[in-house]
Each structure stands twice: as structure tokens, then as C-alpha cells.
Amino acid sequence: MTPHGRIDTPQFMPVGTQATVKALTPGDLQAAGAQMILGNTYHLNLRPTSERIARLGGLHRFMGWDGPILTDSGGFQVFSLADLRRVDDDGVTFSSHVDGSTHRLTPERAMEIQALLGSDVAMAFDQLVDPSLPHAEVADAMERTHRWAERSLAARGRADQAVFGIIQGGVDASLRRESVAAISSLPFDGLAVGGLSVGESKAEMAATLDVVASALDVDPRPRYLMGVGSPLDFFTAVERGIDLFDCVLPTRVARTGQVWTDAGRLNLRNAAFLDDPAPIDASCACEACRGFSRAYVAHLFRARELLAYRLASVHNVTWTLELMRRLRVSLVEGTFAELHARITAAFARGDPQYRAPR
């Protein structure tokens, strides 16, 4: 439950980094079944600035989305903008990727920005690192994340905003256990698993989620796996107790021509689709599948027509959210394994349906 509505779990949050889920309107998101979306502290504070958004009535009003919003703290940018920032114990100094100007994020400032944005859920400021780094570096980042977690909580800006803590520790079981203990001991409203889906293997991700699940035991708070994921990752994570997901994948791959369907992944830029009159997914009820053929969308991609990006994004977000709905139903009806097997077969590497039809 959030100030802007309830969330059914497991649930997927489309990512709208810059106050827009790329290529989609709030109406599109609503039609796709989105309940909650994600925005970003780092990006929105650089442009148009959190103060401006606050003056314009907050992020919900600014972007025309009145459902729940979760804001990331900028922790991921500490990882992804590695050559544009410098980390110290107090916080992180960034060179703006927009204009090169210098900006400072600390746990306190990240919470202040998120309060200005007025999101329903704010994330603690964390440091994530490549899990393949030397043990000592992963441990350092984890310990810093723990200290920043306490500072984030102490700096929480508004009573109507939930704050989630983030568990780090790479793919090291003992570090993960230590991080679960540290973060779950704090009065966060929800607990997130960070630092995964950043290049580790599927087996490492599953093993790490096992460790977290057993360490969290019966902790009743919502569990959010950050930055995941792919259709098959959802099953891996839901099996291990995850309630919430966010990922850029459905919208990003859509913009490069890949669509997800019950028959697996299709790359609409492949020549084979130029003559394919079928909809992207005959079982999907989205705007793209109701009105257009694969051939048409394939043509739009070649011509770089803007509608291509919107139709593919509408479809992937709709399909992903529908998958989450089917997951919820399967948990109630006890058909999780059946659904898992079906989607795995469709998306399995080497599956003929993975390839474009001949």
C-alpha cells in the first residue's frame, strides 16, 4: 500500500528514469496494467532539477502519472557512471553526463532530492560494485552501504514516503548474510536486494537469492530485487521470495527491435519478419498486437519511424506485466511450475522459436 495506490505482488515496475518511461505515455502504462513505476534521483536532479519538479507540484503531477512511484537513489549511477565519479566515505562526486558540471550526492542529499520529488518509495543511497572485484573491495562497498543506510534513514524527509534499504555484498554468501543482518535490523519499510544482474552468472544470482531468502527468513517486509529482469529471472526470483522488480530491459530491448512473446524472443529487425502478417503475439491484447502485423512493425524499425519504438515498448511492457499477473495467479492456483516450464521452453537458448520463422 502506498499513498498513490496498492500494489499486487509479485509486481514489475517499468523504469522511467527521466520522468518518462521511454516512448510511453502514462495512458499507455495504465493500459499496459502498470501499477507502479520508477524514477531516478541522479537524472532528475541534474535535469530539470529536483527543486524545479517540487515547484511544479512534485514528480507525479510533473509527469502526469498519479499511480505510485519509486525513486532510485542514484546508487546505480555510482556503478554505471564509474569513470564520471569519485567515491569517498561521505558520498559521491559526479561529473554530470549532461554537461560535465560537478555534483555531489550523499545519503542526506539523495533523501532530500527524493523528498522533493515526492515519490511514494525512496531508496537508501548505496554503493554497488562489480561482484567479481576482490573480496575486500566488495566488503568495503557493502560496509559503506550499511553506514549510508543509517544516514539515509536519519535523513528521511517526509512521513508519507516509505524508505527501502538495500542489501549488498556481491555474490559472496557470508557478505550477503552480513548485509541482510545489517539492513534488516534497521526500521526500513521494505528491503531491496541490490548489486545483482550486473554481469554475474544466473547460478550466482540464484545462489545469492537463496542466501538472502534464508537469512531474511520470516521478515514480513516487501522484498525488492533491483534491476531484474528478464522473463526467466522473474521465476528464479519469485521462487526465492521476491515481491518487486524493476528493469529497463522490456523498454530498452523494445527500442532495438526485440519483443517478448509466449513463443519466446523475436528480433523484429530480422529480414524474415518483413513478410510476416501475424501480430507480434496473437495471445496479447495490447494496442500493437490488436492493430498491427509483425511485417508493419518490422518496416517501421527499418524506416526508423518513431511509432516502432512505441509499439514495441507498449507490447513488451504489456507482456511483462501480464506475465506478472499470470505469476500471481499461478501462485494462488499452484501452477507456478507449469507456467515456469512453458516460459522457459519458449525462451530457452537454441529453441527454434527463439529464432525468426523461415
Next chain:
RNA sequence: GGGUAGGUUGAGCAGGUGGUGAGCUCCGCUGACUGUAGAUCAGCCGUCUUUCGACUGUGGGGGUUCGAUUCCCUCCCUGCCCA
């Protein structure tokens, strides 16, 4: 008819004034993408070969030469100018 500038791998170009032309950009073919520096990026893109590599290719034909994209002759095609 005269003059002039050209003709390079699907397209558009670069280059090369006697010593091994496969270089670029498009197009095209594939792949990647996980808390979005991404409507992006990467590979391939003459033929044969998994690779290594081999072969072919500078409008056609002929000539000179050890060797021609380069020099000579001739023909064809295109743009522009003049009649």
C-alpha cells in the same frame, strides 16, 4: 559535331602522377542489452574458406613494359559548356 569533367566493390565517395587499390559512409545481414550516459552498441558486408589464407576487382578492348589504376591507341557510357 567540338570542348571539358568524369566512369573504383548494391549506393555515394576516398585513394592512387609505372612497383602488391578490399579504406570510409550509407544500405544490407546478424548479435548484444538487466536499480537507462542507450531510438544504442558490436561484428560481418567482392568470391572461395570455420580459421589461416587464396583469388578477383580501378567502364570495354588493344598496346608499351619485368610490372599498368597510372603511359599510348580505340570504343562505350554519364554530366556540363559551345555549335
